[in-house]
Amino acid sequence: MTLAPPRSTGLEVDFAGLRLAHPVLNGSGTWDAIAAIRTFxxxxxxELPFAAFVSKTIxxxxxxxxxxxxxxxTPAGLINSIGLPxxxxxxxxxxxxxxxxxxxxxxxxxxxGFSLEEFGTLVEAVxxxxxxxxxxxxxxxxxxxxxxxxxxxxxxxxxxxxxxxxLTSKPLIVKLTPNVSDVAPVAVAAEEGGADALSLINTLxxxxxxxxxxxxxxxxxxxxxxxxxxxxxxxxxTAQVAARTRLPIVGMGxxxxxxxxxDFIQAGASCVAVGTxxxxxxxxxxxxRRELGQELHAxxxxxxxxxxxxxxxxxxxx
Amino acid sequence: xxxxxxxxxxxxEQGPRTLxxxxxxxxxxxxxxxIGPYDLVAVEDESGPAPLAGQFYMLxxxxxxxxxxxxxxxxxxxxxxxxxxxxxxxxxxxIGPGTERLGHMAPGDDAWLVGPLGIGFRDPAPGGRALLVGxxxxxxxxVIWADALQARGMPxxxxxxxxxxxxxxxxxxFEGETAVATDDGSTGRQGLVTDLLEERxxxxxxxxxxxxxxxxxxxxxxxxxxxxxxxxxxxxxMACGFGACFGCVVRTRHGYRxxxxxxxxxxxxxxxxxxx
Numbered sequence: 001m002t003l004a005p006p007r008s009t010g011l012e013v014d015f016a017g018l019r020l021a022h023p024v025l026n027g028s029g030t031w032d033a034i035a036a037i038r039t040f041x042x043x044x045x046x047e048l049p050f051a052a053f054v055s056k057t058i059x060x061x062x063x064x065x066x067x068x069x070x071x072x073x074t075p076a077g078l079i080n081s082i083g084l085p086x087x088x089x090x091x092x093x094x095x096x097x098x099x100x101x102x103x104x105x106x107x108x109x110x111x112x113g114f115s116l117e118e119f120g121t122l123v124e125a126v127x128x129x130x131x132x133x134x135x136x137x138x139x140x141x142x143x144x145x146x147x148x149x150x151x152x153x154x155x156x157x158x159x160x161x162x163x164x165x166x167l168t169s170k171p172l173i174v175k176l177t178p179n180v181s182d183v184a185p186v187a188v189a190a191e192e193g194g195a196d197a198l199s200l201i202n203t204l205x206x207x208x209x210x211x212x213x214x215x216x217x218x219x220x221x222x223x224x225x226x227x228x229x230x231x232x233x234x235x236x237x238t239a240q241v242a243a244r245t246r247l248p249i250v251g252m253g254x255x256x257x258x259x260x261x262x263d264f265i266q267a268g269a270s271c272v273a274v275g276t277x278x279x280x281x282x283x284x285x286x287x288x289r290r291e292l293g294q295e296l297h298a299x300x301x302x303x304x305x306x307x308x309x310x311x312x313x314x315x316x317x318x
Numbered sequence: 319x320x321x322x323x324x325x326x327x328x329x330x331e332q333g334p335r336t337l338x339x340x341x342x343x344x345x346x347x348x349x350x351x352x353i354g355p356y357d358l359v360a361v362e363d364e365s366g367p368a369p370l371a372g373q374f375y376m377l378x379x380x381x382x383x384x385x386x387x388x389x390x391x392x393x394x395x396x397x398x399x400x401x402x403x404x405x406x407x408x409x410x411x412x413i414g415p416g417t418e419r420l421g422h423m424a425p426g427d428d429a430w431l432v433g434p435l436g437i438g439f440r441d442p443a444p445g446g447r448a449l450l451v452g453x454x455x456x457x458x459x460x461v462i463w464a465d466a467l468q469a470r471g472m473p474x475x476x477x478x479x480x481x482x483x484x485x486x487x488x489x490x491x492f493e494g495e496t497a498v499a500t501d502d503g504s505t506g507r508q509g510l511v512t513d514l515l516e517e518r519x520x521x522x523x524x525x526x527x528x529x530x531x532x533x534x535x536x537x538x539x540x541x542x543x544x545x546x547x548x549x550x551x552x553x554x555x556m557a558c559g560f561g562a563c564f565g566c567v568v569r570t571r572h573g574y575r576x577x578x579x580x581x582x583x584x585x586x587x588x589x590x591x592x593x594x
Contacts, residue, residue, distance in 0.1 A: 035561020035579045037434060043340035056564075064573050071555045071565035075388025082564045090434055103378065227391060279558035280378065280392055282432060283341030 013051070013304050015248055015271050016171040016197040018106050018133055020051040023304045024076055024289045027226075027252050027275030028054045028110040028136060028175065028296075029082065034099050038283070045103060049285035053103050054248045054273070055096070057110040057138045058126070060118045062088035067219030072208040074229055077254070079275055080224030084112065089125055097131055106133035108173065114162040125166035134170055140177025140202035151177040152192055154185040161193020171196040173250065176241065178230075179205045183237050184244040190220065191245045198241060199250035199273065201234045227276040228254040235267050242268020242316040248308075256284070258291020265292075267279075268311045325429040333437035333549075333583055338560075342393075344380060347427040348405065354487035356455065357410045357421040361429055364404035371463035372551055372583040375433030376559040377408065379419050383430075392414035395556045397459035397528070397582070398434065399491065409458040409488065435559045436582050439463050439549055441472075441523040450475040451515050451537055453529025454472060454485060459551050459593055460528060461491045464586050468494060475518060479511025479533065519544055525586070527551070531594035538586045538593075544587075548586030569593050 011022035033053055036044035065085030087095060092109075100107050109126045113119030119137065126132055126134040139151030139160065150156040157174070164172065174190040176183055178201040187198055203224025208217040217220065234253020242249055251269030254276065255261050261272040272292075277284040292304075299305045349360040369375075376393035384391050394416040401408040408539050412418040423429060439459075442448045448467055450460045457478055467474045476496040480486040483504035497514050498506030507514065512533060515525070519540065527537040528551035541548035554566040559578045567574035568581070570588045575581065 015454075029564075030562055032561045032564075035576070038335075038579055039338055040340040041337040047340055058403070065564060065567065066566075068567055068569075069555060070567065071557055073389055073391055073557075076384060076391055077388075078392060080557070080565060082565065085564055085567075158457040229388070276557075279563055281342045281430070282558075282560060282562075286341075 001193055002178040003237055010291070011289065013270060016134060016173060018052060018171065020106070020271070022051045022289050022292075023265070024050060024285050024292070025052050025108075025250060025271055025273045026050045026054055026278065026285065027255070027273040028138065029056045030208055030275035030278055033055060033103055034096065038238040040282070047286070047295050048103055048105060049283060049289065050105060051271075052106040052108050053100065054108045055100060055110050055127065057084050057112045058086050058089060058092045058122065059084055059112055059114070060089050060121055060134045062086065068188035069217060069219055072217050072223070073164060074206070074208070074225060074227070077225050077227030077229030078216065078279070079208055079225050080203065081155050081218040081220045084221060089122055093125065093129065097129060101131035107131055108134045110138050110175070112138035116160060119160060120163050120167060123164040123172075124167045127170045129148040132170065134173060134177050135168070136173040136195075137164070138175050138202075140175050140179070151175075151186060152180045154186060154189045156198055157186045161195060171198040173199050175202055176200040176237075177202045178233060178237055187241045187245050187247070191247050195247060197248045197250065198245065199252065200241060200311060201230065201237055201253045204230050204233065226254065227264065228256060230254050231260065235263055238264055238269050239267040239315060242312055244318065255288060258293070258295045259286055260290045261288050262295045262299070262301065262307070265307045266301075266311045268315050270305070270308045332580060332585070333372070333440050335437045336370050336373060336434050338433050338435055338488050339366060340368030342376075342430045342432045344428050345406075345431045347429055348424045348425055350421075350424055353409070353491070355411065355483040356485075356488055357412070358399065358407055359410055359423055360405055360407045361430065362404060362432065363406050365541060366404075366406075366431070367434065369398045369401050369406070369434035369462075370438030371466050372434055372438030372459050373407070373434035373436050374559070375408070375431050375435060375583060376556070378430040379423055380428035380430055383419060387415070390419060392557050393430065393432065393559065394420065395435075395553075395559055395578070397551060398456040399461045400465065401462055409455060409461075410490070411455045432559055436578055437580070439526055439551075439583050443547075446522045446524050447520070448472060449515065449519060449523045449525045450476040451511055451525055451527040451529070452476070452535040453479045453511055454481065456533070456551070457488050457491070458528070459528065463526060464481065464492055464494060477511050477514040477518060479514075479529070501515070510536070512540060515540055519546060519547075524548065533593050535591075538589055541586045549583050550582055550586050550589070551583050
C-alpha cells in the first residue's frame with residue numbers, strides 16, 4: 001500500500017483505525033479502479049477522489065453476473081441488477097490486488113460469502129495480504145438470492161461475527177442492508193460481535209416492468225435502487241443506527257453534493273460514500289469533498305469528526 | 319488473439335483507444351442541425367483529445383437534466399459521428415427523455431461530456447477493402463470512420479439502410495459514395511442493408527457495422543458464412559461509460575463483456591448466435 005504524502009486537508013478523519021485524508025469514500029461496486037485507469041490513464045490513479053478505495057465485492061468462486069439487461073433508470077435514480085461479477089478469491093488476489101495496491105489510498109476489500117464458511121475463507125485469505133487495510137463484509141446485496149440472509153437476521157449477523165472476528169485484527173466494516181423491517185438489531189449484533197464499523201445503505205430492493213412486454217425488465221427480475229431517490233431513506237437509517245450503536249459509520253445513498261454529505265455526517269456518519277453520482281460525473285467525489293469543506297466552514301460545524309461527534313451525542317441523548 | 323478469462327471480466331485491450339481526460343467537462347453547443355428525423359448536435363471540445371472512430375462519449379445537458387419526472391438522471395452514451403478541429407458532432411434520435419432533451423439543445427447551451435470512451439475500430443488488413451454497413455442511427459460512428467479511411471487513402475465502400483427516405487437523409491453525412499436501401503423503397507433500393515452486403519461483399523473485404531441488434535446479427539452471420547472478418551459497434555444501456563457499473567454487458571464467446579471498456583467495437587467472431 002502506498003500512502004499519499006501527508007497534506008492537511010482540514011478534513012482528516014480517523015475511521016476504524018485508518019487515518020484518512022478526508023471522509024469521502026466510494027460505495028463498493030460503483031468504481032472499478034482498474035477500468036478507470038484504462039479509460040482515463042494514470043490520472044485516475046493519481047487523482048483518485050476517494051480517501052480510501054472500497055473494492056467491488058469478491059466472492060469465493062468466480063461469477064459472471066446476472067443476464068442483461070442489468071440497468072433501469074428511475075426518477076432521480078437507478079436500479080441495478082449486476083449480480084456480483086468478479087474473478088473469485090484466487091483471481092482477485094492474483095490479478096486485481098497487485099493493481100489496486102498501486103492506488104495512493106488505503107484499500108478496503110469487500111467480500112461476500114454464501115455461507116459462514118465461505119466468509120471465513122475469504123476474510124482469512126484477504127486479511128492476510130499486507131496490501132489490504134480493512135475488509136467490508138457485504139451481507140446485504142439484494143441481487144443474489146442467498147446473499148441477503150445474513151444481513152437481515154440478528155442471529156445470523158451474530159453467527160457471522162463469531163466466525164470471522166477471530167480471523168483477523170484488521171478493521172471489519174459491516175455493510176448493512178435497508179431491506180429489513182428494523183436495521184438496528186442487526187447493527188447492534190454486528191457491534192456486539194466485534195465489528196469495527198458499519199456502512200449503509202446498500203441498495204433498496206426494486207424492480208421495473210418492460211413497457212413493451214409487461215414483464216420484468218431486468219434479466220434477473222429485480223435489482224437494487226440507488227441514487228438521489230433513496231437519499232432520504234438512507235439518511236433516516238443512518239441516524240437510526242447512529243443512535244443505537246457507538247460504531248463509526250460510512251453513510252451513503254444518493255449523495256451528490258457537499259451539502260448531502262454534511263447531512264449524513266449530521267445524521268451521525270463519520271465518513272460518506274459516493275456511488276451513483278460517480279456514474280454521472282467521474283470527478284463527483286472530489287467535488288463533494290470540496291463542497292463538504294465549504295459547507296462545514298459556512299455553517300461553523302468544525303471538522304468532520306467534531307460534526308460527527310456532536311451529532312452522535314445528540315442522537316444518543318434523544 | 320487469445321482471450322482466456324472468467325466471464326464478465328476485462329479482456330486484454332482489443333482495439334485502439336484515445337484516453338479521456340479524467341472527469342466530466344462542460345462544452346458549448348455550437349450547432350444543432352435537423353437531418354430528417356435526426357438531430358446532429360455539435361459541441362466545442364477544444365481542450366479534449368481527438369477521438370478515434372468507434373469511441374463514444376457520455377452526454378448530458380447542463381440545464382434541465384432531470385426536470386419533470388426526475389428523468390433523465392444519468393448521462394447518455396453516443397458514438398462520435400464526426401470530429402474536426404476541436405468540434406465533436408453527435409447524431410441523435412429522440413427515443414426517450416435523454417435523447418429528447420439533448421436533441422432540443424440549441425447553440426449557446428452547455429452540455430456535460432465525458433470521453434472519448436471505449437475502444438475504436440481497428441484498421442483493416444493492408445490491401446483489403448473496408449465495407450461499412452450502417453443501419454438507422456447506427457450510421458453515426460461510420461461517418462467518422464469513413465472520413466478516417468479516406469484521409470489515409472484506404473479503399474472503402476459504404477452501405478446504408480434506413481426505414482424510409484426521411485431517415486435516409488443521414489446518408490448525406492458521408493462524403494464518399496454510398497449505396498442505400500430502405501424498408502419501404504421510398505429511396506434507394508427496397509430491402510435491407512444486409513441484402514446490399516450479400517451482393518457487394520468480396521474476398522479480402524473487412525466489414526465494419528453499426529445498427530440495430532437484428533441487423534448486426536445478420537451481418538455477423540454473413541461474415542461467418544463468407545469467412546470475412548467483421549467489427550461490430552454495439553450498444554447497451556450504460557450508467558457510467560468507464561467500467562464502474564458493470565451494467566452494459568453483452569454475452570460473448572468469452573463470457574459477459576462490458577461494452578464501455580471492452581467495446582463498444584467487438585469482433586464479430588467473438589459473438590455467437592443469440593448474443594443480442
